[in-house]
Amino acid sequence: MNAPRAAWLFLAPALLVLGIFFLLPVIGALGLSLTDYDLYALADIHNLRFVALHNYLALLQRPLFWSALGHTVYFVAVGVPLSMLTSLGAALLLNSPLARCKPFFRTALFAPVVTTVVAVAVIWRYLFNTKYGIANFVLGQLGIHPIDWLGDPHWAMPTIILFAVWKNFGYNMIIFLAGLQAIPPELYEAARIDGASAWRQLRHITVPMLGPTLLMVGILTVSGYFQLFAEPYVMTEGGPLQSTTSVLYLMYDEGFKWWNLGSASAVAFLLFLIMFAVTAVMLKLARCGEPREQEPA
Amino acid sequence: MLTFWTFGPEGEVMQQLLPEFERAHPDIHIKLQQLPLSAAHQKLLTAFAGGSTPDMTQLGNTWIPEMVALQALEPLQSYVDHSRVVQPDDYFASIWATNVIDGTLYGVPWYVDTRLLFYRSDLLKKAGFDAPPTTWAQWRRMLAALSDPAQHRYGILLPTNEYQQLMSLALQQPDPLLRDGGRYGNFESAGFKRALRFYVDTFRLHQAPAITNVEAGNPWSEFGRGVYAFYLSGPWNIGEFRARLPASEQADWSTAPLPGPDSAGIGVAGGSSLVIFRASKHKAAAWALIEYLSQPKVQQRFYGLVGDMPPRRSSWEGGALRDDPKARAFREQLEHVRPTPAVPEWERIANAMQLQAARAVAGELTIDQAAAEMDRQADHILEKRRWMLDHAARAPQAAR
Numbered sequence: 240m241n242a243p244r245a246a247w248l249f250l251a252p253a254l255l256v257l258g259i260f261f262l263l264p265v266i267g268a269l270g271l272s273l274t275d276y277d278l279y280a281l282a283d284i285h286n287l288r289f290v291a292l293h294n295y296l297a298l299l300q301r302p303l304f305w306s307a308l309g310h311t312v313y314f315v316a317v318g319v320p321l322s323m324l325t326s327l328g329a330a331l332l333l334n335s336p337l338a339r340c341k342p343f344f345r346t347a348l349f350a351p352v353v354t355t356v357v358a359v360a361v362i363w364r365y366l367f368n369t370k371y372g373i374a375n376f377v378l379g380q381l382g383i384h385p386i387d388w389l390g391d392p393h394w395a396m397p398t399i400i401l402f403a404v405w406k407n408f409g410y411n412m413i414i415f416l417a418g419l420q421a422i423p424p425e426l427y428e429a430a431r432i433d434g435a436s437a438w439r440q441l442r443h444i445t446v447p448m449l450g451p452t453l454l455m456v457g458i459l460t461v462s463g464y465f466q467l468f469a470e471p472y473v474m475t476e477g478g479p480l481q482s483t484t485s486v487l488y489l490m491y492d493e494g495f496k497w498w499n500l501g502s503a504s505a506v507a508f509l510l511f512l513i514m515f516a517v518t519a520v521m522l523k524l525a526r527c528g529e530p531r532e533q534e535p536a
Numbered sequence: 537m538l539t540f541w542t543f544g545p546e547g548e549v550m551q552q553l554l555p556e557f558e559r560a561h562p563d564i565h566i567k568l569q570q571l572p573l574s575a576a577h578q579k580l581l582t583a584f585a586g587g588s589t590p591d592m593t594q595l596g597n598t599w600i601p602e603m604v605a606l607q608a609l610e611p612l613q614s615y616v617d618h619s620r621v622v623q624p625d626d627y628f629a630s631i632w633a634t635n636v637i638d639g640t641l642y643g644v645p646w647y648v649d650t651r652l653l654f655y656r657s658d659l660l661k662k663a664g665f666d667a668p669p670t671t672w673a674q675w676r677r678m679l680a681a682l683s684d685p686a687q688h689r690y691g692i693l694l695p696t697n698e699y700q701q702l703m704s705l706a707l708q709q710p711d712p713l714l715r716d717g718g719r720y721g722n723f724e725s726a727g728f729k730r731a732l733r734f735y736v737d738t739f740r741l742h743q744a745p746a747i748t749n750v751e752a753g754n755p756w757s758e759f760g761r762g763v764y765a766f767y768l769s770g771p772w773n774i775g776e777f778r779a780r781l782p783a784s785e786q787a788d789w790s791t792a793p794l795p796g797p798d799s800a801g802i803g804v805a806g807g808s809s810l811v812i813f814r815a816s817k818h819k820a821a822a823w824a825l826i827e828y829l830s831q832p833k834v835q836q837r838f839y840g841l842v843g844d845m846p847p848r849r850s851s852w853e854g855g856a857l858r859d860d861p862k863a864r865a866f867r868e869q870l871e872h873v874r875p876t877p878a879v880p881e882w883e884r885i886a887n888a889m890q891l892q893a894a895r896a897v898a899g900e901l902t903i904d905q906a907a908a909e910m911d912r913q914a915d916h917i918l919e920k921r922r923w924m925l926d927h928a929a930r931a932p933q934a935a936r
């Protein structure tokens with residue numbers, strides 16, 4: 240048996256599993272997105288109509304799709320930097336030689352990640368209740384008018400972002416912590432001898448050395464945040480006035496609430512295309528940035 | 537083995553009703569499955585798609601058209617014809633009618649739901665009103681007298697993400713909500729616009745806070761504290777208010793038929809029915825259980841356990857319901873309830889309707905713009921239905 244054939248043989252089980260459980264469903268969904276599969280088609284397949292790209296065109300003409308996309312982009316654009324900065328800040332604090340009780344704080348800061356989103360959402364809804372919530376109580380003490388956190392269409396998304404950042408920052412923090420611990424201490428030592436300030440050490444040692452980690456965490460967080468669903472689902476049900484309806488939420492409503500699987504599949508593929516493009520741009524930017532970053536160092 | 541799905545609190549009390557049935561029918565063994573109401577719709581559709589429907593289920597009567605469109609339900613007329621227990625004449629007519637789709641009976645009403653007014657009689661009296669409102673004009677005057685937004689006091693709570701309140705007002709109008717046999721929306725009719733205007737004005741006049749039920753939090757205690765003088769809701773809240781308000785406040789609240797443009801008492805014909813699935817292999821056993829649950833005696837016990845109001849007039853003539861002053865308004869209104877449009881798309885249309893109404897409340901749309909947008913969305917949602925109806929008309933043989 241020659242080598243290539245042996246290699247294929249070894250790959251066959253994995254390819255088979257991938258093909259059946261990943262590729263086939265994806266192709267099926269793509270086919271579905273070209274039909275108007277709905278309740279009537281579920282009753283009798285003869286009621287299925289092939290509509291070509293009509294689902295996609297209808298979506299692109301639907302204001303709700305664009306507003307859902309807008310909310311998702313808003314969530315990603317604000318949430319990802321905020322989440323990464325919080326993670327990095329927490330990781331730096333935990334990594335500092337001055338920090339005490341590290342295992343305790345590491346666990347405490349990681350705890351939100353492993354708690355159930357539904358249980359936590361109940362508590363957050365109380366914290367941000369307009370009348371009884373502690374958030375408005377604190378604002379009241381400062382003499383600021385109460386804010387309708389979850390009921391005002393302008394404030395609902397910021398509240399969701401805050402919730403998501405709090406819920407998720409611990410995960411990236413652990414990755415950053417591992418990245419920070421891998422930076423050789425000699426670099427900092429040399430910098431200190433040269434009289435570099437803490438800020439310059441951060442700017443010229445920590446950040447460049449964390450580069451690959453930052454990129455990976457960035458891509459993972461962006462693709463995770465594009466799939467915003469659970470937070471608005473449990474906090475606001477997409478409201479008020481659909482101001483927290485994300486693309487994935489729209490897909491859920493279309494597919495599982497109204498059983499318009501054709502249109503829901505089209506949403507899924509559009510979201511996939513958008514995420515693919517954004518990730519590709521991020522990778523490209525990172526590659527362009529690499530040589531320039533090395534020059535000043 | 538008879539599989540029976542229930543949704544919500546009914547499932548828990550069924551445990552207490554079933555032993556008597558199983559004693560009478562030792563050959564029937566019931567497998568009761570309780571599902572959360574929020575997952576019910578999805579679960580039913582998935583079960584149908586996967587060919588794993590139960591033998592029978594509890595089914596909200598607005599979902600019946602959908603299940604009928606799927607041809608998932610067993611027609612029940614022949615069972616009823618031979619039954620000594622289920623007497624159609626004894627049922628509230630409109631409630632019974634929600635189970636009849638295109639002339640065929642698919643369900644037997646189990647309990648009813650209509651939305652009407654809970655009100656604080658003491659607050660009304662203090663403001664100089666001796667009786668609850670019967671017309672919109674009276675209602676508006678009371679709402680104005682009882683609202684004081686500066687003190688966080690409002691006439692009524694109308695959560696802006698619930699469509700039942702606006703729908704109840706709209707059903708009081710002579711114009712149907714859909715036209716041409718459910719082919720198009722009819723939201724630009726004079727009647728619907730009148731209901732929408734009354735609804736939106738309540739917010740614009742600051743007689744209701746523009747909040748969703750997520751923010752409303754605990755409406756019961758706020759009703760008790762007098763934040764709201766009126767509350768537009770359903771039968772289960774009689775039990776909630778009895779349980780949640782202290783004994784000293786129990787005399788201060790009551791219920792009244794829903795005020796209408798000219799007279800009170802017209803509301804939505806809601807509720808849940810019992811249905812048998814076409815794929816069931818235990819239809820006779822399922823019907824036996826439906827008959828058992830339809831007995832007035834059992835329905836009275838059911839009301840005592842969970843507070844679901846019975847659909848039969850004779851069930852109201854005994855037990856805790858007969859002399860309950862707080863249930864009387866429901867009994868009155870149940871004679872005049874009106875069904876929602878019997879199309880599978882109705883719930884989706886109602887959601888779209890409420891969303892545009894909420895935009896009008898927020899000041900984004902005028903009444904006319906909101907009504908036009910509702911029609912546009914309803915027409916879009918009903919596109920497939922129109923195609924189905926035209927298709928069936930063109931090729932009646934193929935449909936069979």
